[in-house]
Amino acid sequence: MGRKIVVDPVTRIEGHLRIEVEIENGKVKEAWSSGTMARGFEAMLIGRDPRDASYVTSRFCGVCYSVHQLCSARALDMAFGAQVPWGGNLIRNLVMGAQYIYDHVLHFYQLSALDYIDIMAVTEYKGRDPDLLAIKEKIVKLVKAGDPHPLLPRYKPDEFCVRDPEVVLTAVKHYLDALKMHAKARNMGAIWGGRTPHYQNIVVGGVTSYPDINQVMQFKTMLDEQKRFVDDVYVKDVIYFGTGPLWKLAKTGLGAGHRNYLVYGDFPLDPNWKELVFPSGVVYDFDHTEPKVRPFDHNKITESVKYAWYREREPVHPFDGEQVFDLDKKGAYSFVKAPRYEGRAMEVGPLARMIVKKHPVLFDFFRRGGKVGVVARHLARAIETQLMVEACYRWLDQLLVEMTKPGFKIHDTDHWEPPAEGMGYGFHEAPRGALGHWVKIRDKKIANYQAVVPSTWNASPRDEKGQRGQYEESLIGVPCPDPENPINIVRVVRSFDPCLACAIHVIDPVTNEVRKFVVE
Amino acid sequence: MERLERDLEFYGVSRRDFLKYCASFAVLFGLSELEFTRRLAHAVEKAERKPPVIWLEGQDCAGCTVSFAGLLYPPVGAIILDKLSLRYHETLMASAGELAESVYHETVKEGGYVLVVEGSIPSSDDRFCLVGGRPFREIVLEASKNATCILAVGACASFGGIPKATVSKGMGVKDLVSGKPIINLPTCPVHPDHLVGTILYILTTGKLPELDDFNRPKMYYSQSIHDNCRRRGHFEAGNFLQDWNDPAQKDYCLFEKGCKGPMTYADCPIRRWNSGTNFCIDCGAPCVGCAEPGFYDEMSPIYTAESEASRKILALKKSGLI
Structure with a gap:
């Protein structure tokens, strides 16, 4: 029996995550991923006006804000029989495009970068760049004053930490610049979204924000600045780190996990949804020399609750899902359920999307010896940020044409009132991956509501067959020479950009049962 | 190491490129953090x-x-x-x-x-x-x-x-x-x-x-959203937005779309959000009353005038208090 270590809380993620691993001979032998917070939004929606769902579900998460708002609105669009006009879809695309740019930049710099640099190396900087000197001086001052929070303390730097003082200082500078850039990306989204986090303009049938030409120009000007940062800083940093100081790590394939990838597909580039920024598809046992992409069919999704704190039952499709909490369930260790596709544990997110899209830059990385894993995930995320920037330019051009046509529409007003009965589902490729909402309406009210979110796929516990979730599988074999300093574990987990508040949002719709609390 | 350099060149990024960018970026933003x-x-x-x-x-x-x-x-x-x-x-x-x-x-x-x-x-x-x-x-x-x-x-x-x-x-x-x-x-x-x-x-x-x-x-938090709302004239005149597609009514009052501005105390219309870019009502969405203790139950349903908060607003309007 190896030594067990627990990382709780896993920080620099959204939500509350506990990772437990068993170490043997300096490597992870077993891993358990647990979501430790639940609010119960979905059950609370039952009996309410269905239109509330897009507002409420947006609050599943404030980091990947509004992804649920959009997904929910899409599920309601179907249930209401609403046809979103192309103008409405263009604005939905643009505000979500702004959200992507913000979200991926935030993830790389604020949530991940500190795992890859030895921040104390800045004190050894001997160069004369005034900007870098200013940052050096600031950090040295903080350390001397004995108050370097929140940059320190941290896990001890290891062989994969970059120590070149100039590189580290530059990275710290980019960390500070990124704070401003993602704030600006969010301002860009607020042009039509109203404000962030949590846009206000996405509702069933379309959007509420009637655009004008000046706003299009304002968005474009702000997008130009984002493009400069994404192309010249973010993507270059990721490539520089990934193929330079971290190339050794990239070749190890640290944190690969199950090599199964799932993409629902999203972001139409034309009114008929023929061309998508992210095409849908399924890949099993990925091999970059022969990537076989299968078509996606949502009927093949099931959710297992064997190891989750919900009433025991057979795995079912999300339309028939239920969430009866059982906080005393034996063997359960997470609030996250275990979704499976054709019974398999899948990875969703940027790496899955760029694999299914067979993006040349990523496949080049593989041909040169890079493997799926931590570094590939960061690279895929950076690549698709560029794709999103380019798509935003296209959508702005299309919007300009569209809004000057007579009868321009942003909303299907004829289908604003809830139907007596209805069923619908909506899909969205959120920054963290494939997202789906399912809704049933009875007597003009919500009768059932289910969401299967990206981090539910990635952070899931074991299923009824004992198959590990993707985080868990990714941790197996990860080197952990010093159990006091499990830096590789947080690297692997953070590379997925976990969002646990999203993953756990459910509760019993039938009995609202909550068991008595027992202090351990 | 040579291999790495080659790979870097392939991607068109050299270490120099990466470091050089910093200085130009500082110019873009004017002030450094320290200043x-x-x-x-x-x-x-x-x-x-x-x-x-x-x-x-x-x-x-x-x-x-x-x-x-x-x-x-x-x-x-x-x-x-x-x-x-x-x-x-x-x-x-x-x-x-x-x-x-x-x-x-x-x-x-x-x-x-x-x-x-x-x-x-x-x-x-x-x-x-x-x-x-x-x-x-x-x-x-x-x-x-x-x-x-x-x-x-x-x-x-x-x-x-x-x-x-x-x-x-x-x-x-x-x-x-x-x-x-x-x-x-x-x-x-x-x-x-x-x-x-x-x-x-x-x-x-x-x-x-x-x-x-x-x-x-x-x-x-001392003034109501309604008191500072630039759509208030339309509220007084009874112009309520019905159709988000109609440019003629795009600035109408959102009360019938569920706006809780009269019951909500915060400075959003003045301060606005995201460095002054916008706020809920200016993107055509109703105020949801999120600054109030009764949020969310009293404000639901959000997008109609049937919530408890909306009923209170109607009562105030009837008695001429707003």
């Missing part, structure tokens, strides 16, 4: 030590953290590094697990910190929110003891917010903690100006700002 620091308020400059801050997240969505991180004027980086000693913040701190917990415990022991709470506290069963294996409720109680004051940020930490309507029965800090100064900064999420402004007010004056009956600073 900015020098210009900050004297009171804080003189302080011998930066006030420690513990930021706890309970039943939250991290939206308030993200909102705070969106501050540009001043940049949030300057606040985090120059003005405060942010000891514990799950989403931003470098450390994790036991290491993170140890910093928390040391700071609590030391005392004299500002406690920020984001997210509600489950009141029906502690197990709905465990951090480090412990009930969040216990952590809030423990961290409150040695805090100088508590800032409840966002609707959830202030009054329970949306989680209050769920089976976990989320509650605000004030429902749990007594005997400590508590400042509520509702809205969903918190407005970054409200949070940073309140902190700066306390640091500069050494006093709490004047609070209303719901512990909200009067400087931000």
Whole structure:
């Protein structure tokens, strides 16, 4: 029996995550991923006006804000029989495009970068760049004053930490610049979204924000600045780190996990949804020399609750899902359920999307010896940020044409009132991956509501067959020479950009049962 | 190593390229972080030590953290590094697990910190929110003891917010903690100006700002959305938006789309959001009343005039009070 270590809380993620691993001979032998917070939004929606769902579900998460708002609105669009006009879809695309740019930049710099640099190396900087000197001086001052929070303390730097003082200082500078850039990306989204986090303009049938030409120009000007940062800083940093100081790590394939990838597909580039920024598809046992992409069919999704704190039952499709909490369930260790596709544990997110899209830059990385894993995930995320920037330019051009046509529409007003009965589902490729909402309406009210979110796929516990979730599988074999300093574990987990508040949002719709609390 | 250089060249990025960018970027932004620091308020400059801050997240969505991180004027980086000693913040701190917990415990022991709470506290069963294996409720109680004051940020930490309507029965800090100064900064999420402004007010004056009956600073929450709404003329004239596609009515009053502006006290129409870019009503969406203790139940349904709040507004209108 190896030594067990627990990382709780896993920080620099959204939500509350506990990772437990068993170490043997300096490597992870077993891993358990647990979501430790639940609010119960979905059950609370039952009996309410269905239109509330897009507002409420947006609050599943404030980091990947509004992804649920959009997904929910899409599920309601179907249930209401609403046809979103192309103008409405263009604005939905643009505000979500702004959200992507913000979200991926935030993830790389604020949530991940500190795992890859030895921040104390800045004190050894001997160069004369005034900007870098200013940052050096600031950090040295903080350390001397004995108050370097929140940059320190941290896990001890290891062989994969970059120590070149100039590189580290530059990275710290980019960390500070990124704070401003993602704030600006969010301002860009607020042009039509109203404000962030949590846009206000996405509702069933379309959007509420009637655009004008000046706003299009304002968005474009702000997008130009984002493009400069994404192309010249973010993507270059990721490539520089990934193929330079971290190339050794990239070749190890640290944190690969199950090599199964799932993409629902999203972001139409034309009114008929023929061309998508992210095409849908399924890949099993990925091999970059022969990537076989299968078509996606949502009927093949099931959710297992064997190891989750919900009433025991057979795995079912999300339309028939239920969430009866059982906080005393034996063997359960997470609030996250275990979704499976054709019974398999899948990875969703940027790496899955760029694999299914067979993006040349990523496949080049593989041909040169890079493997799926931590570094590939960061690279895929950076690549698709560029794709999103380019798509935003296209959508702005299309919007300009569209809004000057007579009868321009942003909303299907004829289908604003809830139907007596209805069923619908909506899909969205959120920054963290494939997202789906399912809704049933009875007597003009919500009768059932289910969401299967990206981090539910990635952070899931074991299923009824004992198959590990993707985080868990990714941790197996990860080197952990010093159990006091499990830096590789947080690297692997953070590379997925976990969002646990999203993953756990459910509760019993039938009995609202909550068991008595027992202090351990 | 040669191999690496080749790979880098293939991608068109050299180390030089990467480092060179920095200087041009600084020009783009004008002020460096350090220069900015020098210009900050004297009171804080003189302080011998930066006030420690513990930021706890309970039943939250991290939206308030993200909102705070969106501050540009001043940049949030300057606040985090120059003005405060942010000891514990799950989403931003470098450390994790036991290491993170140890910093928390040391700071609590030391005392004299500002406690920020984001997210509600489950009141029906502690197990709905465990951090480090412990009930969040216990952590809030423990961290409150040695805090100088508590800032409840966002609707959830202030009054329970949306989680209050769920089976976990989320509650605000004030429902749990007594005997400590508590400042509520509702809205969903918190407005970054409200949070940073309140902190700066306390640091500069050494006093709490004047609070209303719901512990909200009067400087931000004393006027209704309705009183400062530029669509108010349309409310008086009875012009209510019916169709979002019609340019002629795009600036009409949103009351019939569920706007709760007359029952909601916050300075959104004046201050606006995202560095003044916009706010809910200006993007054609109704005010949802997220600054009020009754949010969300009293405000639901959100998009019609049938909620409890909307009925109150109608009654006020009938009796000529608004």
